[in-house]
Amino acid sequence: MKIAFLDAVHDSIKTSFVELGWDVQEWFDLSRDEIKEKLFELDGIILRSRIKMDSDFLQHAKKLQFIGRPGAGLENIDSDYCKHKGIKVFRSPEGNRDALAEHATGMLLMLFNNLKRADNEVREGKWRREENRGHELMGKTVGIIGYGYMGEAFAKRLAGFQVKLIAYDKYKSGFGDGVVKEVSLEELKLNADVISLHVPLTDETSGMVCEDFLRSLSHPIYLINTARGPVVQTRALIDALRSGKVLGACLDVFEQESSSFESVHETKKIMQELRDADSVVLSPHIAGWTHESKEKMAKFLIEKITAEFGSQ
Incomplete structure (x- = not known):
């Protein structure tokens, strides 16, 4: 499984994926267009809110199996398109x-x-x-x-x-x-x-x-x-x-x-x-933005993704 992290998140997510033997990439500095060109390589994506995942973008992800976002909102992800294409979308509102x-x-x-x-x-x-x-x-x-x-x-x-x-x-x-x-x-x-x-x-x-x-x-x-x-x-x-x-x-x-x-x-x-x-x-969009919630959001997201794909 090849997974790209598009935003910086809690280190425990990357650590957990590496322990599963997955190929983990950090694409923090790539633009949206640069990421689009490389989407065909990916089995999974972890992001926060930097990149908008609309259908025009996601159609380049030919083998994508999941998108994970530590947090609650999914407005930057075209969930209907993902459902149609069988792409699992994970979030972790329990954490914040x-x-x-x-x-x-x-x-x-x-x-x-x-x-x-x-x-x-x-x-x-x-x-x-x-x-x-x-x-x-x-x-x-x-x-x-x-x-x-x-x-x-x-x-x-x-x-x-x-x-x-x-x-x-x-x-x-x-x-x-x-x-x-x-x-x-x-x-x-x-x-x-x-x-x-x-x-x-x-x-x-x-x-x-x-x-x-x-x-x-x-x-x-x-x-x-x-x-x-x-x-x-x-x-x-x-x-x-x-x-x-x-x-x-x-x-x-x-x-x-x-x-x-x-x-x-x-x-x-x-x-x-x-x-x-x-x-x-x-306040500057910091409700739910604590040191504890960052760790808990990661924990819940890891549990959901590994429960579904941990054996791959």
Whole structure:
């Protein structure tokens, strides 16, 4: 088996493959076109997000058996084409769900307690207690859209805060338990004080949180997005922040991100508007990005790939 690593990942993946006797190549510095010319050689690919795997690209992979991505999202991989061609696609959301859940919880607490502003003010020599009086999570209703690995992990973190947890998932049912109540999207919009997004980026979810979505909410809410940037239309969010329809937002991902997640496009100065907003907490797509999660994502990915191909 000849396997190419297109991005740097945890060393344990390469070590495991070498121990199986596989021919492991590191193609970190090759361009997309250069990789395309060599795809016919490969039985497997390991990548993060640097290279987009669309059908035009993958048609050159004549004997490819699998693609593995340590992480959750697969929007850079044409999964339908892979299924049609019998190419297995592996991911490992089990590995970073805990880190993402902790990060989202931390951002929410930071927002509710004005910690971003308070920290800056204390560093500037300002001591403003009343102006930084916060809100408690206890008693609030938190609505989770998308109840997969990430949504469920986030719910478990919040359960100890004595909040009411409700969740909606278009493609999953029967998940209600003692922690979370399964509801319709309409019921979630009606009751949630906080809405947290945990959906994959698809044609259906792209731009899901738009002007119409925000207008349909029954009362002002706080918004968390640790899923994918394009799920939220940034202009609609900024307008809702200004009008008071959204009281505050926690954003780890951005509509303006590059497909590799390594930078943002400074289009129309919209990112500056987010940076200037006092009621917004920002981070650079690092929810789920811990030392522990890097190792765990690799571990789960190794287990899945070797279970399928370890004897080859």
